[in-house]
Amino acid sequence: MLGTRERRREGEGKGEARGRGPERGERTARARPAGRWLWGAGTVLLVLAVHGNWHLASAAWLFPVFLLRYSRLRPARRGLLRVGCALGLAQLVWLTSTGMVFVPSVLAVFAVLAVVQTLPFAADRLVAARSGSVWSTLVYPVVLVCGEYLFTQLADFGDYGVLGFTQHGFLPLVQLASVTGVYGVSFVVAWTASVAHWAWGRGFRWREIRRGALVWAGVLALVLGAGGVRLVCCAPTTDTxxxxxxxxxxxxxxxxxxxxxxxxxxxxxxxxxxxxxxxxxxxxxxxxxxxxxxxxxxxxxxxxxxxxxxxxxxxxxxxxxxxxxxxxxxxxxxxxxxxxxxxxxxxxxxxxxxxxxxxxxxxxxxxxxxxxxxxxxxxxxxxxxxxxxxxxxxxxxxxxxxxxxxxxxxxxxxxxxxxxxxxxxxxxxxxxxxxxxxxxxxxxxxxxxxxxxxxxxxxxxxxxxxxxxxxxxxxxxxxxxxxxxxxxxxxxxTDTLYSRTGDLFALLCAGGTLLVVALGVRGRRARAGVPGAGDDRP
CATH class of the missing domain: 3.60.110.10 (Carbon-nitrogen hydrolase)
Structure with a gap:
């Protein structure tokens, strides 16, 4: 039994080295039955998470888990296309509920937004899936925040499509906006989903996910604890x-x-x-x-x-x-x-x-x-x-x-x-x-x-x-x-760090996205057999 398990792990390691990812066998065996319910659950939660009069704040934490899992278990082109369709469907539902579906310019802008929102899933599928490290969980939130920021700057349509707005009632978390702007809230929500997906891919086995889970829990506790302290210690003046x-x-x-x-x-x-x-x-x-x-x-x-x-x-x-x-x-x-x-x-x-x-x-x-x-x-x-x-x-x-x-x-x-x-x-x-x-x-x-x-x-x-x-x-x-x-x-x-530093956090995520792109290009060259690319051996 032990020898069989070791050979299986060795085979998975070789698969990773060849650029196929640690979940290839699982993807091949269970893609079809898993794909149906993963995509369906993710899409329903996504529609509920889109910031509308009826949105559920909790759904924003959950929908990426299912869609990330779906995109990992399906062939890249087909999986990402269907994730993009889910995002486009959610935007269409939102536009219909707000009555803006009949404004052509708005439709065009939100079609672009759906494409931008697909990019974090593409980055996770094509870059993060090649690594088993907990640090790979940062790919999805970093690219997501970068996309939100660039859309805000380039589309001239305000800051619509930002995931963090769904958490407007979660005041300890909302205080993070005084440091990072709303983009920091988006990051925390997206990173939580990415970590949950990473743990899911490892069967939630504590021995394998312990270090990553503790890092995530520590950061979240720090964010919420600091938010609670700000609520208590920086309370509004009674001079009204x-x-x-x-x-x-x-x-x-x-x-x-x-x-x-x-x-x-x-x-x-x-x-x-x-x-x-x-x-x-x-x-x-x-x-x-x-x-x-x-x-x-x-x-x-x-x-x-x-x-x-x-x-x-x-x-x-x-x-x-x-x-x-x-x-x-x-x-x-x-x-x-x-x-x-x-x-x-x-x-x-x-x-x-x-x-x-x-x-x-x-x-x-x-x-x-x-x-x-x-x-x-x-x-x-x-x-x-x-x-x-x-x-x-x-x-x-x-x-x-x-x-x-x-x-x-x-x-x-x-x-x-x-x-x-x-x-x-x-x-x-x-x-x-x-x-x-x-x-x-x-x-x-x-x-x-x-x-x-x-x-x-x-x-x-x-x-x-x-x-x-x-x-x-x-x-x-x-x-x-x-x-x-x-x-x-x-x-x-009340002065805030965000009012002094502006969108520094979002710009750091933009820099992180460039690094993700570089890693993706390097991995692609390595898989194409370019001498020395993605290989540290002499």
């Missing part, structure tokens, strides 16, 4: 300010919608609206704006010192902007409150609309007028200049961006660089997408150490402190009038 996020009530929205329908045809199109008779358009737009002004006064009288409007719920013609801001200025002076207004500003020149936020100070002055830097693919408007406005206040420095802007870490870093204590984010979401942005906002606050109030009409409005704790929440779809009131700790801002 009352902030109110307001949205116009449903009755006002319906009144404006009815008036626009009767004022002319397709007035929801900016070009048609600005060309229509202003005497009919102004009364049609008035109900929402009037409701927001009244709500501003109501919340200021109730004790709010900062009021935040939602994105583009209010609309105003260009010649009516000063009148609207004048009405808000009277309230700001009288109640001594900061009001971050936001509205669609209709202009006579193409593209006929601007997406604007304007801060009115307690002195009745307009501190800034900010145009949205990153319009979504569904917004036909000219982008703003990309400069995040910041101003001082008794409650710490205040800043603003608008909705989709918060998905771009580089833009959000501007606020941290100028020591922002509270960033206000007017937003406008939709059914099927109502929770996603609110959950992603958790990471921006942890990464940069500032509090955030994200007032989202047609979505979930959220107030988050610098540790990612939810200080307030209001769901538009569960109330006739969405109002978010929270006591926000805003002074002083």
């Amino acid at each position: 300010v009352r902030v109110a996020g307001i949205s116009a009530g449903r009755a006002a929205e319906r009144a404006t919608e009815r008036a626009l329908r009767t004022a002319g045809q397709e007035l929801w199109r900016p070009r048609n609206l600005v060309r229509a008779d202003p005497r009919r358009v102004r009364p049609a737009l008035a109900p929402v704006a009037d409701d927001l002004v009244a709500a501003t006064d109501r919340e200021a009288r109730a004790g709010a010192r900062i009021v935040v409007w939602p994105e583009t719920q209010a609309g105003v013609l260009a010649d009516g902007q000063q009148r609207l801001l004048g009405r808000v200025s009277e309230i700001a002076r009288k109640r001594q409150v900061y009001v971050n207004t936001a509205f669609a500003l209709y202009t006579p020149r193409p593209p006929y609309v601007r997406n604007v936020a304007a801060l009115v100070t307690p002195e009745g002055k307009v501190a800034w007028t900010y145009d949205k830097t990153h319009p979504t693919p569904m917004e036909p408007m000219t982008p703003g200049k990309g400069a995040v406005p910041v101003t001082g206040s008794p409650y710490g420095r205040l800043a603003t961006v608008i909705c989709y802007d918060a998905d771009f870490p580089g833009l959000m870093r501007q606020a941290a660089d100028r020591d922002t204590a509270l960033i206000m984010v007017p937003a406008n979401d939709w059914a099927g997408f109502e929770s996603l942005h609110a959950q992603r906002a958790v990471f921006r606050s942890v990464e940069y150490g500032y509090a955030m109030v994200r007032q989202s009409v047609h979505g979930v409005a959220t107030a988050v402190d610098h540790q990612g704790r939810i200080r307030g929440m209001a769901d538009y779809f569960t109330a006739d009038r969405q109002t978010l009131v929270s006591e926000m700790p805003v002074r002083p801002r």
Whole structure:
């Protein structure tokens, strides 16, 4: 028996030396029956893991285990193609659930994302499978993070597709973002799956996996322990300010919608609206704006010192902007409150609309007028200049961006660089997408150490402190009038290592990916019989 076992191990070792991997015999014997359920289980878990309103955080830890196993047990081309199909299917399900499946540019971008997400599996199959070392478990997470980072930098579509966002509720782990950004969370989740797959390939025999399991457990304990310490020892200050996020009530929205329908045809199109008779358009737009002004006064009288409007719920013609801001200025002076207004500003020149936020100070002055830097693919408007406005206040420095802007870490870093204590984010979401942005906002606050109030009409409005704790929440779809009131700790801002070093961790993973590519090329040359390649013998 002992001799048979030794001969079997010797044969496996020769197989590894020839570049066939330690699991070739197992792959040949069990590929067909194993492939069906491995791919099916991995795909189902993947669909549940994609960051949507219905996602399961635990599924993000599990789906790579099954898909990694599947790709190892199948011939490389066929296995990786089917893994890519699973990733593409998950993206399609996500696009359908969010209503963006009908936007051609979005479809194209997410098709590219599915290809990028396949690359870590390819690296594991073609490089890591050649080694039995525990260090081979780093291949999958390193390439995954590199792909996430490059997609964020090159696609100009925000940081969608990042695995770490699925863990927004796991606060001890989320604190890692203050050091590495959200990419570190992606790494931990992916590495855990890679280690589990590595242990599975060795039958979970403790003697063989002990060293690797202890290394992984030690790192995870360090990460979670440090996160727990940060939550306890860097708790938010008790020096707070009352902030109110307001949205116009449903009755006002319906009144404006009815008036626009009767004022002319397709007035929801900016070009048609600005060309229509202003005497009919102004009364049609008035109900929402009037409701927001009244709500501003109501919340200021109730004790709010900062009021935040939602994105583009209010609309105003260009010649009516000063009148609207004048009405808000009277309230700001009288109640001594900061009001971050936001509205669609209709202009006579193409593209006929601007997406604007304007801060009115307690002195009745307009501190800034900010145009949205990153319009979504569904917004036909000219982008703003990309400069995040910041101003001082008794409650710490205040800043603003608008909705989709918060998905771009580089833009959000501007606020941290100028020591922002509270960033206000007017937003406008939709059914099927109502929770996603609110959950992603958790990471921006942890990464940069500032509090955030994200007032989202047609979505979930959220107030988050610098540790990612939810200080307030209001769901538009569960109330006739969405109002978010929270006591926000805003002074002083908590500095973070990530705000100083930026995407250093992601860049290190990019460097690690180059090393993986070099190892893959070297192994390929060795298998092709190039003299001296991949062979340390004389």
